[in-house]
Amino acid sequence: MSHGIQSITKLLVANRGEIACRIFKTAKRLGLGTVAIYSEPDQQALHVTSADEAYCVGPAPATDSYLNIPAILAAAKQSGADAIHPGYGFLSENAGFAQAVMDAGLQWIGPPPSAIDAMGSKSEAKRLMETAGVPLLPGFHGHDQQDDKLLDAARAIGFPVMLKASAGGGGKGMRVVEQEGGFAEALTGARREALKSFADDTLLLEKYLPSPRHIEVQIFFDNAGSGIYLADRDCSVQRRHQKVVEEAPAPGLTDNVRIAMGTAAVAAGQTIGYTGAGTVEFLLDSDGQFYFMEMNTRLQVEHPVTEMITGQDLVEWQLRVADGQALPLSQNQVSVNGHAVETRLYAEQVAQDFMPATGDIAYLSFPAESDRLRVETGIRTGDQVSPYYDPMLAKLVVWGESRDQAIAGMHAALQGTRIAGISTNRDFLIRVLDNPQFCSVNFSTGLIEQNKASLIGEPQDERLLSLAVAALWRLHQATQQQTISPWLTGQGWRMNLPAISRFRFASNGEMVDIQVTPKGHRHHCQINGEAIDVDGLGYTNDSVMLTGNSHGPFSMVQHSDTLTVVSDSLTLSLSTPDYDVLEEVGSGFNAPMNGTIVSVQVKPGDQVLADAPLLVMEAMKMEHTIRAPRAGEIADVFYNHGDLVEEGVPLLAMTEEPAS
Incomplete structure (x- = not known):
């Protein structure tokens, strides 16, 4: 029997991994039936076994399974589900999917398609925020996408500039361009990655702030148009423009800035007729001025830190709002208690510029959960991490009475996390928590880059x-x-x-x-x-x-x-080798991970300089450029565009010195 949810009896989660598992927990607590979908290699995944029933929606590539709208709707019909929750990523910010769910007579757990459309294009979002009076960074978000037009806009803004995919997020289709000479290569790469990730290669430009903080505000609206904000979060600790440590509330903000941000975030939601959970993201400059960056029309990866300090279940809020109920709290009833920190455990090779890692999880052990510690994961010992999906393995979320206490608790939780068989960023996260700049709240989005040597190096x-x-x-x-x-x-x-x-x-x-x-x-x-x-x-x-x-x-x-x-x-x-000399493997031309060749930029006989781009691989939705470690002549190229390659295989051959 559901706890006051009238219009939903069975919920299908159109996602996988830890977010599907997390949503199922709340749905089951509310007495709802749960339905999972899965791709062929995910048949035995934890999110599948966590649901009451599960349906296969296609083969491994996400385009054929987790992005396969007809297959997902067919699974909903076959299961008798009456509502669909998209989680985050995949189709969560796809207005067409939201409309298709509603057209099928199902309850959509998310904002209306019109709001998704309005914020789905970063360019359109900036235009709307401009009319709403929300502060914006200098930039270009026009429709003319010709190369020379974008270059002219970059010159007008002034380097460095940030290229961003208008349709997406998560660091995909994003490039920082320091000088004009690197603009063409960055433009090509950003477009290609945006097209692959979001089926839209439209880009926007904005002034790149070298040392901002990344602050976001959780907002919530009901169907009657009432909206509130539930505190803020700091998400400044990032690599590859993707967050790895988040905390709430954002430390070091004045009350005036905190209230102004929250008010601006609610205004952003009102401008587009928002419903449900959303996040408005801002860049905070060192002078205390903040600028609208984007709005995410979905639940965020880091939503648990907000739940920990407010005592609220945001997934339950989503379900109640979709059920037509009013918000559980008014703005003056929202209270913040203590501090929460979240770390994201990724399968990645930290020392190789955080390249995604793939392979089998030979051993996995997390510390026991409690009122102060949440472990959100979709993996177990024996599972395989494939190149097809995002490499995040788990999230650890710790609450403390103070920021220092929460950090200390997270430090202990990471020390108690043991994983083998695949490379992860677990040790790196521990070093981030020990970093003096992080501990003293003297940091920006450049924290990792500025401290790379000490954060990556092994003690x-x-x-x-x-x-x-x-x-x-x-x-x-x-x-x-x-x-x-x-x-x-x-x-x-x-x-x-x-x-x-x-x-x-x-x-x-x-x-x-x-x-x-x-x-x-x-x-x-x-x-x-x-x-x-x-x-x-x-x-x-x-x-x-x-x-x-x-x-x-x-x-x-x-x-x-x-x-x-x-x-x-x-x-x-x-x-334990049974030979005396290790084979030399440091040529720089071996595939750093399993993936797909998406661009080959050289051919046999080409002479290249050190650091020249040779080819581009794509794995786990991110691109990785293989560059020349030295000058030389290309002797052979072993793979073509579209080829699948395994980690460690030679990609090309190169002479020692350029031909005279």
Whole structure:
């Protein structure tokens, strides 16, 4: 029996992953039936098993499944669903889909198609906000999209400028152009990415602010036109123009700025006749002036931080508004309690410019949820991360009585998150939380770029300790098995001398030799010439505990030929080679991930300079340009436009020096 929802009995979620799982939780609490859709490779996914029933809507590519409107509507009809929630991404801001849902006689959990249309084009949105008196950045959002017109507009605005896909978000179709010389290449790439992601290559330009903060306001409207805002969020910590850390309320704002932003956000919603949940995003300059950036006509990834500080369930609000009910609260009834922080766990190779990672999840463990910690995910141990969808694996959301308490709680939650089998940004997120600029609220959207070296680099002390623990784990295993594999170690026994065991690992293309000598309750380790002593150890089936200090447990995960050591702040993947010399793999011409070739810009015989673009790959809805690591002549190109390639395969061959 539903909790006061009259017009909806069964809800289909036209999405996948963690957002589908999250919506199902509220729907089930309200007594609604739940329906999942899935692509062929997602048949056993967590969101599928979380629903009462599920229907396949097509093969792996999103265009054939999660963007397949006829198939989704057919699933709704077959299941008897009477409402569709789009989640975020995919079709959530597609006015045509919203209209098709309504035309099919189903309840659409979202704003009216006219509002989606009005804000779906960033260019049109800026024109509307201009008439509503909402502050705008200097820019160009006209209909004339000729190359020379856009270049003239960029010159008039003044470099640096930002190119943006008019129809989209999430960092797709977005480029910062520092100087005029890079405009043509950026324009081509932004158009191509926008067309692929949103089927619309219309672009807009705006003045690029070098050090703004990204602040957004959660708004909500009911069908009677009543609208309120539910506090604000800071989403400034970004890489590739995509958010990785969000918090609410936005720290460091004056009451005047906070109220002015909220008022402007509600005015934006009123201008377009909005209904339901929406987010108005602003850029806040260092002088306290804010500018309208865009409006998202859907639920945001980061909505849980707003829920944590307001005590409200925004999905329930969406369902009640769709049911024709009034907003549960008026503006003066909205209260904010404490502080909340959210981090996004991505499958990505941080050191390779955050390239998406694909593969099998060999092990996954999150800390236990509580009133102060939410874990929102759509994955489990054994799942496969494919190149077809967004690489976000999970969100951790922590509440605290203060910002410092929330950050400390998030730090502990990330330390308690253990994942192996695939590269993630977990360690990177821990370093972001430790960053002095972040902790002191002295940061902007440039935080990651400005601190790249310290945020990406592995802590050397933690690396040495993890390597030593890996060797001691191997030694313990060998002792338990009463045998030692010949490539793990030489015999440790020596007459009248301490036993010495030797181990060899491969890590990030480097050979690591470790020599272990026991000294009572301590082990002395030599790691490629560096010494470290490790105190007494405690072992379980899958972890090592250092009994001599306060360091947390080391999780040990053996998968295939790889041993992953996960400590408090470092995830280290090690393989055990049975050869002495690692193959040279640093040519720069191997595919960095599974993906599709979308542009080949050179041919055999071409002479190129260092950093010249050679070809462009697309994976997980993002483009990645492969550039020349040095000057030379192209000897061969192994793939063409449209080809699928696997991670690690050679893409092209190049001579050492340009031909004379």
